Amino acid sequence: MIVSLSAKHYASNNKAIGIFDSGIGGLTVMRQIHALLPHENICYFGDTARLPYGNKSPETIKKYARENADFLQDQNIKLLVVACNTACALATDLDSYVDVPLIGVIEPGVRNAVESTKSGSIAILGTKATISSGVYQKCLKAALPMGRIFANACPLLVPLVEEQLFTHEATILLIKEYTAPLMKHTPDTVILGCTHYPLLRPLFQEILGENIILIDPAYSTALAVQKKLRDLNQLNKSPQKGSCVFFVSDDAPKFKETGALFFKNSLELVTLKI
Amino acid sequence: MIVSLSAKHYASNNKAIGIFDSGIGGLTVMRQIHALLPHENICYFGDTARLPYGNKSPETIKKYARENADFLQDQNIKLLVVACNTACALATDLDSYVDVPLIGVIEPGVRNAVESTKSGSIAILGTKATISSGVYQKCLKAALPMGRIFANACPLLVPLVEEQLFTHEATILLIKEYTAPLMKHTPDTVILGCTHYPLLRPLFQEILGENIILIDPAYSTALAVQKKLRDLNQLNKSPQKGSCVFFVSDDAPKFKETGALFFKNSLELVTLKI
Numbered sequence: 001m002i003v004s005l006s007a008k009h010y011a012s013n014n015k016a017i018g019i020f021d022s023g024i025g026g027l028t029v030m031r032q033i034h035a036l037l038p039h040e041n042i043c044y045f046g047d048t049a050r051l052p053y054g055n056k057s058p059e060t061i062k063k064y065a066r067e068n069a070d071f072l073q074d075q076n077i078k079l080l081v082v083a084c085n086t087a088c089a090l091a092t093d094l095d096s097y098v099d100v101p102l103i104g105v106i107e108p109g110v111r112n113a114v115e116s117t118k119s120g121s122i123a124i125l126g127t128k129a130t131i132s133s134g135v136y137q138k139c140l141k142a143a144l145p146m147g148r149i150f151a152n153a154c155p156l157l158v159p160l161v162e163e164q165l166f167t168h169e170a171t172i173l174l175i176k177e178y179t180a181p182l183m184k185h186t187p188d189t190v191i192l193g194c195t196h197y198p199l200l201r202p203l204f205q206e207i208l209g210e211n212i213i214l215i216d217p218a219y220s221t222a223l224a225v226q227k228k229l230r231d232l233n234q235l236n237k238s239p240q241k242g243s244c245v246f247f248v249s250d251d252a253p254k255f256k257e258t259g260a261l262f263f264k265n266s267l268e269l270v271t272l273k274i
Numbered sequence: 275m276i277v278s279l280s281a282k283h284y285a286s287n288n289k290a291i292g293i294f295d296s297g298i299g300g301l302t303v304m305r306q307i308h309a310l311l312p313h314e315n316i317c318y319f320g321d322t323a324r325l326p327y328g329n330k331s332p333e334t335i336k337k338y339a340r341e342n343a344d345f346l347q348d349q350n351i352k353l354l355v356v357a358c359n360t361a362c363a364l365a366t367d368l369d370s371y372v373d374v375p376l377i378g379v380i381e382p383g384v385r386n387a388v389e390s391t392k393s394g395s396i397a398i399l400g401t402k403a404t405i406s407s408g409v410y411q412k413c414l415k416a417a418l419p420m421g422r423i424f425a426n427a428c429p430l431l432v433p434l435v436e437e438q439l440f441t442h443e444a445t446i447l448l449i450k451e452y453t454a455p456l457m458k459h460t461p462d463t464v465i466l467g468c469t470h471y472p473l474l475r476p477l478f479q480e481i482l483g484e485n486i487i488l489i490d491p492a493y494s495t496a497l498a499v500q501k502k503l504r505d506l507n508q509l510n511k512s513p514q515k516g517s518c519v520f521f522v523s524d525d526a527p528k529f530k531e532t533g534a535l536f537f538k539n540s541l542e543l544v545t546l547k548i
Binding site: 163 | 329333443444524525
């Protein structure tokens with residue numbers, strides 16, 4: 001009986017962590033999870049046929065998030081990571097929809113920002129949908145009631161990153177424009193509330209100044225995944241390195257090429273989901 | 275018997291012209307059709323839940339084009355206009371798929387460019403998918419075998435237009451960058467091969483110089499629609515002004531607001547397609 005239970009546990013622990021994003025951005029989150037938990041199997045889904053989510057409506061984003069979660073649950077996962085700020089901000093009922101534990105990027109990012117700030121003045125950058133949802137602002141207010149919270153949407157940064165214009169004059173101009181109204185309030189901490197933005201981190205640091213603390217929620221998300229799996233006794237105990245498999249809804253070769261920049265590693269096993 | 279036939283013809287001529295695009299861009303085409311043929315009923319579909327098409331794969335664009343055509347055919351249309359350069363360039367088999375006559379924007383645009391050029395040197399600007407399909411280049415070569423044809427993709431212009439940055443420094447920088455390699459070949463005619471670009475027409479003219487002839491395929495497309503309906507004896511003979519109805523797959527209020535800029539008129543009767 002005990003043997004059977006252990007075998008069952010072992011099989012269950014071997015299951016993959018499921019991660020989805022609208023496209024390639026979530027690979028910055030996957031990279032941190034893979035680095036922290038190298039023995040975990042990971043199954044990533046990028047909804048490249050319908051990206052970007054950032055300028056779409058709450059109803060559409062909710063629908064897409066459920067469909068993505070269904071697809072990953074069919075892959076027999078043990079935990080779901082929503083590695084897309086927009087989906088986390090809008091599909092707030094996804095937790096009750098799925099059958100596995102769910103971790104998003106917003107709460108870990110907020111926790112990290114609250115730990116980092118000294119002045120209590122925090123700025124958030126994200127897509128239109130993320131910022132207008134108000135979810136980051138609400139979570140920060142709850143965690144830091146006396147905090148001063150400022151937010152601005154940066155709708156063009158995702159396409160600029162997708163075009164790899166990491167140091168282009170147009171990117172510099174737009175970052176200055178998006179951040180100027182926030183910097184008037186002299187925040188000491190700025191949350192990069194979109195998984196594409198960490199690729200612009202050096203530019204943000206240069207423009208905002210070296211004293212600004214930039215928060216990339218990816219690492220805190222990886223820590224949250226580790227804690228959750230440990231609490232559930234679901235960490236993969238296998239001595240072997242975990243496998244990373246990728247599914248996309250459009251154009252696997254393009255995903256493989258651009259995705260490598262986000263994952264900082266080559267992407268094998270990319271499959272087009274029909 | 276004759277009366278019955280006429281009545282049938284009349285009912286058939288009353289049917290709407292169907293138009294689809296990935297989002298709002300096709301409204302620049304619809305505007306020209308509506309101006310030229312004010313008595314026609316028009317039914318527009320913008321696939322705003324899945325936009326943009328320009329950076330997606332041929333297979334995905336073909337699939338979306340068929341689904342959009344199916345939806346419009348269910349609205350009982352008499353003619354289908356594909357008011358999206360990317361869909362025209364990639365979904366080249368759509369003509370044999372649909373049951374009604376089909377008109378795209380590429381052939382009318384090519385005809386217009388060939389009529390305009392004096393030097394035989396023509397440049398094309400479009401999305402990545404349109405340019406890499408090579409369809410414009412192939413059509414121009416067929417119509418003007420001695421012509422010198424140059425093309426470049428402008429992947430960031432669609433999001434810049436969607437953000438209404440019509441005169442922004444970032445837009446100027448990127449237009450200069452996208453057009454510089456083409457202008458070396460001193461074309462006298464430049465095709466704006468994406469339905470978003472006409473909104474940047476003044477900026478293009480300023481950057482490229484006033485001697486350059488800019489071709490917006492929208493007006494030639496409207497002429498092609500008029501000719502086709504006349505040939506088929508399907509022009510709407512009703513003395514009343516035609517109705518314009520709009521369907522979108524996401525976020526009707528946003529479409530209504532931004533779409534008015536493209537249609538140069540307010541948009542009533544916008545319905546979210548479920």
